[in-house]
Amino acid sequence: MISVFFTLIGAGGATIFKIKLGDGGTSSKKKEVNSSPPTVPTQKPPEVTPKPESPPPIKTNIPALTEDSFSFKTVRVNERGEVIKRESKATSMWIEDLVEGIKLEMVYIPAGTFIMGSPGDEKGRQRNEEPRREVTIQPFLMGRYTVTQAQWRYVSTLPRVQIDLASDPSYFKGDLRPVERISWYEAREFCARLSKATNREYRLPSESEWEYACRAGTTTPFYFGETITTELANYYDGSVVYGREPKGIYREKTTEVGTFPPNAYGLFDMHGNIWEWCADHFHENYRRALGNESAWLSSDENARRVVRGGSWFNFPQYCRSANRTPLPPDNRGVSDERDSSNVGFRIVCVPKEIIFP
Numbered sequence: 001m002i003s004v005f006f007t008l009i010g011a012g013g014a015t016i017f018k019i020k021l022g023d024g025g026t027s028s029k030k031k032e033v034n035s036s037p038p039t040v041p042t043q044k045p046p047e048v049t050p051k052p053e054s055p056p057p058i059k060t061n062i063p064a065l066t067e068d069s070f071s072f073k074t075v076r077v078n079e080r081g082e083v084i085k086r087e088s089k090a091t092s093m094w095i096e097d098l099v100e101g102i103k104l105e106m107v108y109i110p111a112g113t114f115i116m117g118s119p120g121d122e123k124g125r126q127r128n129e130e131p132r133r134e135v136t137i138q139p140f141l142m143g144r145y146t147v148t149q150a151q152w153r154y155v156s157t158l159p160r161v162q163i164d165l166a167s168d169p170s171y172f173k174g175d176l177r178p179v180e181r182i183s184w185y186e187a188r189e190f191c192a193r194l195s196k197a198t199n200r201e202y203r204l205p206s207e208s209e210w211e212y213a214c215r216a217g218t219t220t221p222f223y224f225g226e227t228i229t230t231e232l233a234n235y236y237d238g239s240v241v242y243g244r245e246p247k248g249i250y251r252e253k254t255t256e257v258g259t260f261p262p263n264a265y266g267l268f269d270m271h272g273n274i275w276e277w278c279a280d281h282f283h284e285n286y287r288r289a290l291g292n293e294s295a296w297l298s299s300d301e302n303a304r305r306v307v308r309g310g311s312w313f314n315f316p317q318y319c320r321s322a323n324r325t326p327l328p329p330d331n332r333g334v335s336d337e338r339d340s341s342n343v344g345f346r347i348v349c350v351p352k353e354i355i356f357p
Contacts (some may be wrong), residue, residue: 065094075261081229081245091266094141098154107140107266116211117322119288122221124317128285128324137212137293139356143346145257145268150175161192171341176256178274178344184305184329187277187345204279205348206295210308214321216264221320222271223263233260233272234312235319242316250321254312271319274344275307280328282306303330311342
């Protein structure tokens with residue numbers, strides 16, 4: 001049985017399912033014909049063209065998503081990085097069992113409306129984060145974590161849809177570390193293979209879905225509050241601060257998913273660790289942008305796409321909720337140095353069998 005894991009760039013800038021197929025055939029019995037000659041032979045019966053046999057039906061055994069819940073604690077800090085609030089929360093999640101020991105955990109993201117983009121006085125903001133606008137989002141499921149190397153390795157063995165996938169592309173090894181060195185095309189192929197195996201639509205999040213999920217109701221630069229610290233996220237060079245927080249540590253590598261506190265929706269690592277691909281093409285600003293959760297696409301399929309969230313090798317301002325950075329879709333963030341091993345993704349799903357509130 002197919003039994004993915006969830007619970008889905010130089011310095012200072014962006015370098016950046018068991019489908020059981022039964023034999024299930026139709027059986028046909030030959031009609032018995034009396035071999036004795038007829039008593040009154042008349043005329044030869046007309047020939048009847050036999051009907052073609054129907055193809056054998058495909059029997060599938062696709063497991064339903066398993067609903068569960070989990071509890072977690074969130075943290076809020078002030079501009080000095082001091083914890084001013086801790087809160088216990090619980091939320092629903094749905095689990096996709098891939099294979100024994102490997103599963104995808106997807107968190108329920110409720111419908112809502114938010115202001116997308118950054119205010120003019122937000123430190124580290126960029127012009128491509130404006131104008132701010134109201135966006136309405138429909139409910140969906142999102143990976144509790146970014147896709148891990150164990151999840152990637154399993155899905156890479158599923159039948160190819162469009163392109164081949166390397167089974168172990170990451171520089172920093174570990175089943176629970178995020179998979180990195182992934183292009184947009186490869187992330188899309190992962191989603192396509194998973195969708196085909198599970199008969200559910202998995203895809204990359206749109207930019208608006210990503211930011212809405214990241215903010216989780218907050219309006220501050222980070223879902224933690226006014227600033228960020230290396231006790232809350234994995235980003236570049238703890239000697240560089242965003243607000244008035246103390247200097248921190250530089251880990252110089254990715255960390256296992258779920259290492260740091262989640263946001264109010266129960267999503268982990270939305271700030272730092274690895275950049276996350278979105279479905280959208282990159283646009284220089286939000287003029288004429290959509291007001292819903294759909295991906296904003298251009299006519300050029302191969303135009304640059306968007307990555308979000310920053311990484312272990314980016315300064316804190318690039319890890320803000322509003323930050324958006326363009327990358328060519330074939331870019332894996334790969335160079336001869338480990339320093340570019342920082343591009344991955346998380347997935348979303350809107351299963352037909354689930355009726356959201």
